[in-house]
Amino acid sequence: MGGVLGLGMAAQPPQAIHVIAGQMRPPAWPVTPAVRVNLAASGELARIMGELRPGVVIHAACVSRAADCEQQPHHADLVNIQAVEELLASAVFADSFVVYVSTEQVFDGYAERYFEDSPVSPRTVYGSTKAAAERRVLEFGGAVVRLPLLLGGAAGSGRMCADTAVVQAVQSGQTMSLFTDEIRTPVHVDFVAPMFEKIARERRGGIFHLAGAQAVSRFDLGRRACEAAGIKPNFQASLAADFDGPPRSLRLELDCGRAIKELGWQPPDLRQSLDRTFATPVRTVAKD
């Protein structure tokens, strides 16, 4: 619950559903009762699932930084794949429906657009672990929800998103460079979070994409974020193709056809997402 998405969900908890949040660290957002769980500790999740027997599990936690996954692939495997296997095995006994949160990073970035039924083609350890977990969840009959680059995030949570990070960097006078050739369909976390309740309530299995309406480069996203925040953009242009780090998928445009048809998802345009970040009261979280 302490991540970007978890905090977004906790800010708008589902109505008339008893929510129990799983997390590794003490509560930062005291909306729901919470149980502590370390996904890297084998057996811990199974024990908690046996005790709680939840009707639905929305599994958002993972090692989410691509660089961490490249540097510690064994740990990424443990948390991102083995913990999902443990979750699914115990979900059978608890009769729980599993909604697995995944990512656009299961795709390689060479196609114009990725559909919910496009074959996965990960390029990084992170993407590979997420694709492996997706496969297991789908075999189990659960739901896989792929998200794009998320915007927003709670101030004080220590979890910055692409829009808030750029604005903070510019405001603090840091010089940063943004990729002009890396294209994403970003969306504010607050628009995505309520859709999970719908998927969970209706126990809809299979793959859904929940992305924003517009494809935009990181550079243009930074420029638009500064405009929305009312500050002068000040950063340099660079190329992801020249990036010295884990491989980066250049164009990740998620098509949300099934989510639009079956869930009534209305992909927000970039302006709506940025207004949500910069034109609504700042959401803060208590320090640990």
Ligand SMILES: NC(=O)c1ccc[n+]([C@@H]2O[C@H](COP(=O)([O-])OP(=O)(O)OC[C@H]3O[C@@H](n4cnc5c(N)ncnc54)[C@H](OP(=O)(O)O)[C@@H]3O)[C@@H](O)[C@H]2O)c1
């Ligand atoms: N943010 C994005 O732009 C984005 C884009 C596409 C998809 N997604 C997907 O959305 C989901 C949530 O991502 P996020 O952005 O919210 O990630 P995040 O901010 O990095 O949060 C990840 C969460 O996982 C928890 N976690 C990590 N290792 C754990 C462990 N061993 N045991 C228990 N909990 C552990 C973290 O706990 P602590 O708080 O205690 O560290 C944190 O709460 C992920 O499945 C990710 O693939 C995110």
